[in-house]
Amino acid sequence: MKDRGHSQLPTDVYLSFVSSLYGNRQTLFVGMISHVVTFTFVYAKTGDPFYLACCAAVILVWALRAHGMRRFDRVDQSRLDDDGIRYWENWYNAGAVGTTLALGIACGYSLLVSRDSFAELACIAVTLATMVSVVGRNCGSSRAVDYMCFSACFPMVVGFLGLQEFYHAVLAVLILPFILTTRIMANGVRSFLHKAALATREIATIADRFDAALNNMPHGLFMLDAEHRILVANRRACELLQLGDKERLKDCHLDVVLRYGVRSTFMKAEQSRAVLEKLNELLAGKCSRALVQVTDDFYLEFSASPRENGGAVLIFEDVTARMRAESKILHMNRYNSLTGLPNRAYFADLVQAALAERQRPGTVGFMVLDVDDFKHVNDMKGHVTGDRLLCKVAERLRKVAGDKAVAGHLMGDEFILFFPNENNRNDLEDRMRRMHAQMRGSFDLGETSVRVSLSAGCVLCESDEFRMEDMQIKADLALFETKSRAKGSLTVFEDEMDARYIERQKLQQDLREAVARNELSVAYQPMFLPDGSRIECCEALARWTHAEHGPVSPTVFIQIAEEIGIVSEITRRVIERACIDCARWPEHMGVSVNLSVHDLRNSEIVGVITDALVRSDLKPSRLHLEVTESCLMEETANVPAVLQELRARGITIAIDDFGTGYSSLSYLDALPLDVIKIDRSFVRNIGESSRRFKLLRGTVNLSRELGLRIVVEGVETREQLELINKYNCADLVQGYVFAAPMSTAAIMDLTETLARKAAVHA
Numbered sequence: 001m002k003d004r005g006h007s008q009l010p011t012d013v014y015l016s017f018v019s020s021l022y023g024n025r026q027t028l029f030v031g032m033i034s035h036v037v038t039f040t041f042v043y044a045k046t047g048d049p050f051y052l053a054c055c056a057a058v059i060l061v062w063a064l065r066a067h068g069m070r071r072f073d074r075v076d077q078s079r080l081d082d083d084g085i086r087y088w089e090n091w092y093n094a095g096a097v098g099t100t101l102a103l104g105i106a107c108g109y110s111l112l113v114s115r116d117s118f119a120e121l122a123c124i125a126v127t128l129a130t131m132v133s134v135v136g137r138n139c140g141s142s143r144a145v146d147y148m149c150f151s152a153c154f155p156m157v158v159g160f161l162g163l164q165e166f167y168h169a170v171l172a173v174l175i176l177p178f179i180l181t182t183r184i185m186a187n188g189v190r191s192f193l194h195k196a197a198l199a200t201r202e203i204a205t206i207a208d209r210f211d212a213a214l215n216n217m218p219h220g221l222f223m224l225d226a227e228h229r230i231l232v233a234n235r236r237a238c239e240l241l242q243l244g245d246k247e248r249l250k251d252c253h254l255d256v257v258l259r260y261g262v263r264s265t266f267m268k269a270e271q272s273r274a275v276l277e278k279l280n281e282l283l284a285g286k287c288s289r290a291l292v293q294v295t296d297d298f299y300l301e302f303s304a305s306p307r308e309n310g311g312a313v314l315i316f317e318d319v320t321a322r323m324r325a326e327s328k329i330l331h332m333n334r335y336n337s338l339t340g341l342p343n344r345a346y347f348a349d350l351v352q353a354a355l356a357e358r359q360r361p362g363t364v365g366f367m368v369l370d371v372d373d374f375k376h377v378n379d380m381k382g383h384v385t386g387d388r389l390l391c392k393v394a395e396r397l398r399k400v401a402g403d404k405a406v407a408g409h410l411m412g413d414e415f416i417l418f419f420p421n422e423n424n425r426n427d428l429e430d431r432m433r434r435m436h437a438q439m440r441g442s443f444d445l446g447e448t449s450v451r452v453s454l455s456a457g458c459v460l461c462e463s464d465e466f467r468m469e470d471m472q473i474k475a476d477l478a479l480f481e482t483k484s485r486a487k488g489s490l491t492v493f494e495d496e497m498d499a500r501y502i503e504r505q506k507l508q509q510d511l512r513e514a515v516a517r518n519e520l521s522v523a524y525q526p527m528f529l530p531d532g533s534r535i536e537c538c539e540a541l542a543r544w545t546h547a548e549h550g551p552v553s554p555t556v557f558i559q560i561a562e563e564i565g566i567v568s569e570i571t572r573r574v575i576e577r578a579c580i581d582c583a584r585w586p587e588h589m590g591v592s593v594n595l596s597v598h599d600l601r602n603s604e605i606v607g608v609i610t611d612a613l614v615r616s617d618l619k620p621s622r623l624h625l626e627v628t629e630s631c632l633m634e635e636t637a638n639v640p641a642v643l644q645e646l647r648a649r650g651i652t653i654a655i656d657d658f659g660t661g662y663s664s665l666s667y668l669d670a671l672p673l674d675v676i677k678i679d680r681s682f683v684r685n686i687g688e689s690s691r692r693f694k695l696l697r698g699t700v701n702l703s704r705e706l707g708l709r710i711v712v713e714g715v716e717t718r719e720q721l722e723l724i725n726k727y728n729c730a731d732l733v734q735g736y737v738f739a740a741p742m743s744t745a746a747i748m749d750l751t752e753t754l755a756r757k758a759a760v761h762a
Helices: 011-021 026-046 050-074 082-114 117-137 142-162 166-215 235-241 254-264 269-283 320-334 344-357 374-381 383-401 425-439 468-485 495-516 554-564 567-584 597-601 605-616 629-634 639-648 664-670 690-705 718-726 744-761
Strands: 219-224 230-233 289-295 298-306 312-318 363-371 406-411 414-422 441-444 449-452 454-462 490-492 521-528 535-546 550-552 590-595 623-628 652-658 675-678 709-712
Touching (some): 026 050, 026 082, 026 117, 117 142, 117 166, 142 166, 219 235, 235 312, 254 269, 269 289, 269 312, 320 344, 363 468, 374 383, 374 449, 383 406, 383 425, 414 425, 468 490, 468 495, 495 535, 495 554, 521 567, 535 744, 554 567, 567 597, 567 605, 567 623, 590 652, 605 623
Parallel strands (some): 454 490, 535 590, 590 623, 623 652, 675 709
Antiparallel strands (some): 219 312, 363 454, 521 535
16 A cells, blocks of 8 residues: 555545554654663674764654654644645654664674674664564554665665675575565555554444434424334424424424424414414325414424325425525515615606605606716726726715605616605706716725716606606606716706707618618818828718708717717728729829727728728728727727738828827837828917927927828918928828818819929929
């Protein structure tokens, strides 16, 4: 059998083996005395002080081993793990090897140095006698047996071999069978003890398991004979009925036991009779289960299984938790699990109840609140912080509402309030605004603090006109108006909002159909050389002319496209159209197309651009893709990889509206850029503001140092153009000073006109 280091002994068996090493300590003392006496006689015979040193070594090792054993006695062995047990095994082995090593060295010394026959015989005899004890005393550790055999016999073998005589060499060889026999005997003893320990342990384990299974059942159990006397009772039964020691219940009649248990659980007399009556009906087979309310907050459920000999097994359990769970389920069906506020369905019930309690008609109010930029909180600080924020908002909302309003939690970051008890419309609106103002501010979340505002929309009406669904729709429209115009404020519903909402819904549908029918057009605004002599590139701009409303502003229909999720489809069509048109322009001209954050999130965008280039046979270098700084801020993980792949295909990459976001300089270094388009805000009033113009020039110089081309947008006046040209602030100029957006045909005409002018001047 291998030791603990090479096989997995149960910890308790391993501990018993190691503990056996520290037992029977008298043999260690007797052995030490015999060793000292032997070495003393050898010294007396030879006069060699080496043997006195051996005496000292044996005594020192024995003292250390005795000290270690006293330390082992003080250890709480029940808390030892495998590593701790192994430590004490190794400590013992060190002391044992110290003793046998001293004996072995004495043998080797006697054979090689002393060469006294008495010394040789005495040392070898005492060493072999010690080896005999290895089998009985040290079988608990195979390592101890191995180490002791090696340390005792190896010096002896070296001594025999060192004599360089044939017969002594034979003796050295014969020591090996002695070592093997010792190991085999020790392993045999240890294996026998191991099997015996495991068998005893298994029997005890089986008994413990049955006892544990019975006594750790979540149910109480009585096994009854035909006379309803208790044959077996488990611990849980005694705990549930407060009966004390289960051993005292054997052979007791069930009625007597239950009467005592009923009295100890503070039941009333009528309840006691009802319980016993139900149990008798259960044992008689009149019902399969019996639910008993022992106290106001303690329920037991009994069931019985008949036995062949006429007895029965009575099983019962504490179902108080189940009864509470049913109550909790009802609570969960009514309240939001995170914030504890009424959910949509229960909120509607509370509103109806509040309306029913009104004594006379009056004005009521309904408010919807939404936490502004809640997604940003989740993204930046994590969902745990977001949940804490919602709980704090709910806590403040509950406090603000008090008994003046009914508060609820719709979903996510959306909350609702109903104001049932106001007769004056103006007073109600004032109160709603005060409550909304109280909801703003900082929320302490423990480790951090978050300052947020809540956008709100509300509607007021007469109580007899209140319809929950209608009011929620109107409040949502008012909330939408708030988010569109001024986040963090409160908007009261007006009838015009309904009309605007319907109109916007119609615009959404019309835009969807217009995109499907490819009715959007593309206009191009040229980018000129600073002297206006030639067009180098044109920015492609989507345009939509509505059948009823005429031209719709891009800021309007692009926002609508983002809301309904078709902005990437518009981008695809613009790219295709722009590539086809650019392919017809002169070779030196390129076309620039804007990519939105939605486009950069689209995994197919690279394929869309590649297909457009292939179909139009346009050189990739003539296609410029513009990405705004806001896109870079929102998609820091994906943008570099997408732009790098596009640039590797030969496409020119530009950053648009440069200077309007944050950390602009870091993007210049991190992204694969070719062109910087400086935002029009840098150009505005540069003739009047020297500070603004210095900022423009500094940005231009830095960009050129990085090898980037400069496009200045929004140049509208000759004064601006002259300053830009004077200080060489642009490689290209885009703005109304040269041309407004125009059709591709107009671009062709303008290009030809410029070419003719250039030819004349040449």
